[in-house]
Amino acid sequence: xxxxxxxxxxxxxxxxxxxxxxxxxxxxxxxxxxxxxxxxxxxxxxxxxxxxxxxxxxxxxxxxxxxxxxxxxxxxxxxxxxxxxxxxxxxxxxxxxxxxxxxxxxxxxxxxxxxxxxxxxxxxxxxxxxxxxxxxxxxxxxxxxxxxxxxxxxxxxxxxxxxxxxxxxxxxxxxxxxxxxxxxxxxxxxxxxxxxxxxxxxxxxxxxxxxxxxxxxxxxxxxxxxxxxxxxxxxxxxxxxxxxxxxxxxxxxxxxxxxxxxxxxxxxxxxxxxxxxxxxxxxxxxxxxxxxxxxxxxxxxxxxxxxxxxxxxxxxxxx
Amino acid sequence: xxxxxxxxxxxxxxxxxxxxxxxxxxxxxxxxxxxxxxxxxxxxxxxxxxxxxxxxxxxxxxxxxxxxxxxxxxxxxxxxxxxxxxxxxxxxxxxxxxxxxxxxxxxxxxxxxxxxxxxxxxxxxxxxxxxxxxxxxxxxxxxxxxxxxxxxxxxxxxxxxxxxxxxxxxxxxxxxxxxxxxxxxxxxxxxxxxxxxxxxxxxxxxxxxxxxxxxxxxxxxxxxxxxxxxxxxxxx
Numbered sequence: 001x002x003x004x005x006x007x008x009x010x011x012x013x014x015x016x017x018x019x020x021x022x023x024x025x026x027x028x029x030x031x032x033x034x035x036x037x038x039x040x041x042x043x044x045x046x047x048x049x050x051x052x053x054x055x056x057x058x059x060x061x062x063x064x065x066x067x068x069x070x071x072x073x074x075x076x077x078x079x080x081x082x083x084x085x086x087x088x089x090x091x092x093x094x095x096x097x098x099x100x101x102x103x104x105x106x107x108x109x110x111x112x113x114x115x116x117x118x119x120x121x122x123x124x125x126x127x128x129x130x131x132x133x134x135x136x137x138x139x140x141x142x143x144x145x146x147x148x149x150x151x152x153x154x155x156x157x158x159x160x161x162x163x164x165x166x167x168x169x170x171x172x173x174x175x176x177x178x179x180x181x182x183x184x185x186x187x188x189x190x191x192x193x194x195x196x197x198x199x200x201x202x203x204x205x206x207x208x209x210x211x212x213x214x215x216x217x218x219x220x221x222x223x224x225x226x227x228x229x230x231x232x233x234x235x236x237x238x239x240x241x242x243x244x245x246x247x248x249x250x251x252x253x254x255x256x257x258x259x260x261x262x263x264x265x266x267x268x269x270x271x272x273x274x275x276x277x278x279x280x281x282x283x284x285x286x287x288x289x290x291x292x293x294x295x296x297x298x299x300x301x302x303x304x305x306x307x308x309x310x311x312x313x314x315x316x317x318x319x
Numbered sequence: 320x321x322x323x324x325x326x327x328x329x330x331x332x333x334x335x336x337x338x339x340x341x342x343x344x345x346x347x348x349x350x351x352x353x354x355x356x357x358x359x360x361x362x363x364x365x366x367x368x369x370x371x372x373x374x375x376x377x378x379x380x381x382x383x384x385x386x387x388x389x390x391x392x393x394x395x396x397x398x399x400x401x402x403x404x405x406x407x408x409x410x411x412x413x414x415x416x417x418x419x420x421x422x423x424x425x426x427x428x429x430x431x432x433x434x435x436x437x438x439x440x441x442x443x444x445x446x447x448x449x450x451x452x453x454x455x456x457x458x459x460x461x462x463x464x465x466x467x468x469x470x471x472x473x474x475x476x477x478x479x480x481x482x483x484x485x486x487x488x489x490x491x492x493x494x495x496x497x498x499x500x501x502x503x504x505x506x507x508x509x510x511x512x513x514x515x516x517x518x519x520x521x522x523x524x525x526x527x528x529x530x531x532x533x534x535x536x537x538x539x540x541x542x543x544x545x546x547x548x549x550x551x552x553x554x555x
Contacts, residue, residue, distance in 0.1 A: 049403070070406045078405075080400055084396055084397040084401040085398070086396075089329075089397075089536075097329045098401075098405070102405055103321070194525060304535065
């Protein structure tokens, strides 16, 4: 449903998105996680056609966001980070206007449905400027749901909400999966754990990890991983590495270095086991060329640390 | 076109939800009424010529007040991002905004129809010059609003938009002086850009194609430049 390939965005000399690649399948809720300033909003602005990419490409519902922007946009409901509303309008007239812009059919009923779904129907005739932050967020969400778009892109939909509202919003987002394809950006870890089926973590404009919440958790808490770059036949190297005591799994990473017989393997070991020496020995004894050996995903751990500590009290609140 | 109209009607409604429209219209009517009465009392002539020739000065102050928020406000609050991430194009937003401001001015000018009504009640004015006079001040409003729209597209700050619009309009007034100073072909080209040379014939009952083209060119230029200015985010 959403395909992002080697996306790059520069603002002059500043690189906002360095190289982002990921896919989102139909009906999936993808958590787009990263510290503030990692490039989340920029990526979303590219996906929604607001900014053109400097390099790479992105596709939404089969339409290229750069060359078939209007068709792509027609398939997206977008909630920007700073929920943009017209404060002098009433909730209903604002949604009616957005419905017109989106070309929604049977507008009156559709506005009702969106208001119902985001629990703002009881304030339909109130002026937006007089609503609280949480209610405004709901109006923004209702706007994104108008016309039942197949793709929803939500940029920090829970920022500034109180814990109760956060939980309500999360439940709503969770219920949208299956029917809609959702990208949810956030810098709060418990948020994605609670709502998403898959997580992409970006930092400094690059994807540093992509997995299910459970796997990521396990990778961080239950195991330590080491990247080994080796020259040699892949099967034999894998076998040799697996033979090292206390190794849990061996995975070959991509096919980036296959050109001259080099390959990078990620070796996971039990917690607390320093297997670097044993690994080196296994590679050398096997007659392969050891090119590099380093602890992997250290940056990921750092990011997680940053993410988990920013909102400890939220976790308590019920995520 | 559907989007243009949606943007235009929303903006027009927004004008009348804020005090701005009422303040601007009231001020305009007060000043125009004052001028009308004064000119009528002095000249004792059943025509709108004097008023029409002076409306241009009122526009210098009124138009920036109308146009300042059009695009600046949307850019400040981020609603422009909302519009442009929906299937809406830049020119549709710009044109819609322009139409909204034009409709506001039409309301404003419609209220001044009271003046010719007075003339018809108490005298027998020549209808031709009145009609062409109105056409003239309408075209001029459109041209000025388009310039103001461009000023508004370049900033997020309404005050800056108003000041820039005022400066542009003032330049359109004063470029005639520069043209006369320069003389020759260049001088007459510069003079042509001055609005002073394009509102004199209308109240005399004459529609000159050269004047109409001048105003329509300004309208088109303002819309195109505003569109480019909204698109410029893409190249930053």
